[in-house]
Amino acid sequence: MKTDIQYSTAEEALSVVQSGQRLFIHGSACTPLYLMRKLAEQADRLRDVELVFITVQGDIEVQKPQYQDSFHINCMFVSAPIREAVNSGRADFIPVFLSDIPDLFNKKILPVDVALVQVSPPDSHGYCSLGVSVDIARSAVNMAKKVVAQVNPNVPRTHGDGQIHVSRFTHMVYYEEALPEVDYGEKTGADELKIGEYIAEMIEDGSTLQMGIGTIPDAVLKALTNHKDLGVHTEMLSDGVIDLFESGVINNRKKRIHPNKGVTGFAVGTKRLYDYVHDNPAIAFLDIDYVNDPHVIRRNPKVIAINSAIEVDLTGQVCADSIGSIQFSGIGGQMDFMRGAALSEGGKPIIA
Known part of the structure; x- marks a missing residue:
């Protein structure tokens, strides 16, 4: 046609x-x-x-x-x-x-x-x-x-x-114009890197990763260079995955659904990331009602969902979208992946 x-x-x-x-x-x-x-x-x-x-x-x-x-x-x-x-x-x-x-x-x-x-x-x-x-x-x-x-x-x-x-x-x-860029790695400090190291210790070889928005998920990726056979099923991609793909740490071989292929809904990062995903058959951008469906997420083993919080109270309640009366972000996909990871065989939902 x-x-x-x-x-x-x-x-x-x-x-x-x-x-x-x-x-x-x-x-x-x-x-x-x-x-x-x-x-x-x-x-x-x-x-x-x-x-x-x-x-x-x-x-x-x-x-x-x-x-x-x-x-x-x-x-x-x-x-x-x-x-x-x-x-x-x-x-x-x-x-x-x-x-x-x-x-x-x-x-x-x-x-x-x-x-x-x-x-x-x-x-x-x-x-x-x-x-x-x-x-x-x-x-x-x-x-x-x-x-x-x-x-x-x-x-x-x-x-x-x-x-x-x-x-x-x-x-x-x-109309030709540059795409907006966000460099999460540039904003990563010593505290974020230390949190990233702690989380990396919880991640087993062969796990399937979901990374939320922000500096901490990117810091986790920096700490995974010695892991093996990791996969990706996430709502978003950032620059942090590129080096892990290129080194073979992320190869998606252990995934049960979409083996040998990373899955995401969108990507936010720098021009390096946009160039990397261009015509890259190893990464599939799919409809979010599929990507974020907890019943789909749970089908992969060892799903590790890594998301950030603004506040956690003494009873363990997590707030990730507002600061007092100020609306900071939104519901997004955090709960989708927290539930999916909890249901996954060997999965771990993590809030940082």
């Missing part, structure tokens, strides 16, 4: 957006920042446009106070660019398990009028890739009435569930 490739201007493409509609915004390093800037330029003609997404990166122009009559953010994870908007009351937050979000689209609990995504250029067969953010984007693209794609040659072509034929796009806008 081939289709002629025709590109539109951003102004023409975004003309499909109308007042009162709900828009899905692609997230993480694939946040379509150019389309978001161009959408802000159309604020005068738009009112009450709802924007739904999980983690976004970069400067999100439409979250600024001057656009609040035109755009309303209704996010399902509070990331740094929109944290102030949520906590000041300009934006809303929906507390929901990451694995449940695709069902909100699939069952039309949150019907999507227009999806704005950022993809790789089409291949010779006309297929683009959702790059390093397949997660909930796959379901949103499937269910949206219209899809507008920012086509960027810097988006990696990843293997898995992220292939979309150009015939699915209402409009394609070509």
Whole structure:
């Protein structure tokens, strides 16, 4: 199936957006920042446009106070660019398990009028890739009435569930820009490295790893260089896995599902990571309702789920999403993997 490739201007493409509609915004390093800037330029003609997404990166122009009559953010994870908007009351937050979000689209609990995504250029067969953010984007693209794609040659072509034929796009806008980068290793200090060493001692050879967001999971990866036959089934990847893949510490040979292949929903890191996952058949980016399903997670042996907490009280209750009355992040996939690891044969859920 081939289709002629025709590109539109951003102004023409975004003309499909109308007042009162709900828009899905692609997230993480694939946040379509150019389309978001161009959408802000159309604020005068738009009112009450709802924007739904999980983690976004970069400067999100439409979250600024001057656009609040035109755009309303209704996010399902509070990331740094929109944290102030949520906590000041300009934006809303929906507390929901990451694995449940695709069902909100699939069952039309949150019907999507227009999806704005950022993809790789089409291949010779006309297929683009959702790059390093397949997660909930796959379901949103499937269910949206219209899809507008920012086509960027810097988006990696990843293997898995992220292939979309150009015939699915209402409009394609070509715009090249660097993807946002986060270097968790750069922020890792002596305390994090020591915690990483303690956790590494709990990890047996042949374990399957899930790493959450932050410096501590990255510090754990730095302490695993002498381990053997590790696997990966995680909602996110960071730069810390690259050296372990290349040294053979991570080879995914002991996994029961997807053996010889690492599984993730999205990746956040530096250009080195984005280059590494490009056209890499050893890593599959899959729909998050599968990746984060505890019944799927438990099928691998020795699942080690490594996640961070903001606070742990004297009774053992863990808080990972808020600081007092301040909403810091969200529910995400932490509970999905804590449950999955606990159910896994020889698994260990770990909170640092």
